[in-house]
Amino acid sequence: MGIRFNQVSHGYTSFADGLYTAIKDISFEISDKNEFIALVGHTGSGKSTLAKHMNALIFPTSGTLEIFGKTITSKRDKKIKYNDIRKKVGLVFQFPEYQLFEETVEKDIMFGPMNFKISKEEAKALAKESLNLVGLDDSYLTRNPYNLSGGEKKRVSIAGILAMNPDILVLDEPTSGLDPAGRRVLMDLFKDIHDKTKKSVIIITHDMDLVYQYFNRVLVMNEGHLIFDGDPEKLFREKDLFKNHLDYPNTIKVLDYLNKSLGINLDIYKRTIEEALLEIKGAEKL
């Protein structure tokens, strides 16, 4: 077992509104391997708060978490080495530029591993390996992270987390701000890392096309509650996503429009353009 939430709630105090409960009574489990999970929900639904609990970056206000056998409560426990938890569960924030601070890409990637008592040579080797894993060549090692494009910065920050060799990888909107091609390259990369290493990967996203095409488990947050945990297609069939301030994948929306405007009866649950095309071409009544 990797991470288990037991009735976790988390509240923030704000000057204007007093206590604000970001996540409420959340219970679910993430296995320590083989998971590829999408986490979705409207802005302010509690996604990021949930993610920050996963490596004990923040503690629950009430309820408990078990992360690789360690029990996390609202109070800091002197017996728990939180650093070990953060090594096991790597978290990549939404704005990678906030995470890069060294003068070269190599030093930046080495920073994490160096905190875990390994030699400089080992850290260097890890940096190179992780950099290549995210699709950047060795020439990037000596470059200044500040002069990289947004997409490159994202990759370097992801390499920094990979270099720590976490068992579970949590990524907060890793594809936002990228063009569609860049988005797919990055998603393919995560899927590839997952397939090769069997690491569990949790990705926060708003992109339902990606959710449908890449994931077999989706968690949906709404106003602090976990309202769905399961297969994406089941979600699209059963929940009124618009009510939850979410959207449907484009293939479903387009096929549904054809059905309604032409009075035909296509199966709208198609993941890809190719599948949708086959459905249209194979339809008997047009």
Added chain:
Amino acid sequence: MSYIEIQKLSYSYNEKTNVLDDINIDIEKGEWIAVLGHNGSGKSTLAKTLVGLLEPKTGDITIDGITLGEETAYEIRKKIGIVFQNPDNQFVGVTVKDDIAFGMENLCVPREEMLEKINFYAKKVNMLDFLDKEPATLSGGQKQRVAIAGILAMQSDIIIFDEATSMLDPYSKEELIQYIKTLHKDGLTIIMITHDINEALLADRILVMNKGKVFAFQETEKIMKDKETFTSSNLELPVALELANSLAQDDKFKEIRDKLWEYALTK
């Protein structure tokens, strides 16, 4: 003479490569232009040179007959406002009210008039109930609307949206898009930089940037028929049009194709 004229515009961050390379475009008053392009194609750099945040290496930008330069920058900035990608990076006020006032304060608008305008434009962007709220209590979409109110209050009539919806959830995104539609109806000139092809379809014309150059600049419907422009610029067509194009050979699917086009251009 067009409202916005860009002639022979080039820009580079270093000596080697031009991020913008010989851009020549005209934009009419009241037009809605979408700018598409892969990451690093020069879209945001173009926006920043337009508002005078970056100084072009060569070339001229003329807005409403005034050519952008050191002496006219102040005049031109009043006409043109920009809404950035990250709502948190542009909220300068302590409250919504302060934030809308910020631009007007720089223009030395008298207090009475300023208060009137704050109320007027807050109402216009549907944020009147939030005037005394702090930014931390607002959603991304609400922050973007406050930014728009601040721009409108300066009487700007050109607004650039630099991926302004890309960090919003689908609901807030739709809300902002609906709002941009009303701005367009009110006669404002809209320049919308986006990665969202469905969003771009709402524009009158689409500008496709590729490696710092203008790759194509045409009416939306026309450009959408040209699959080549998209594939060679590393862009994807909307799902409905991908399907329509793939069905193009066969008369049997004419009705479906028409509906797919209808969907793409109206939804």
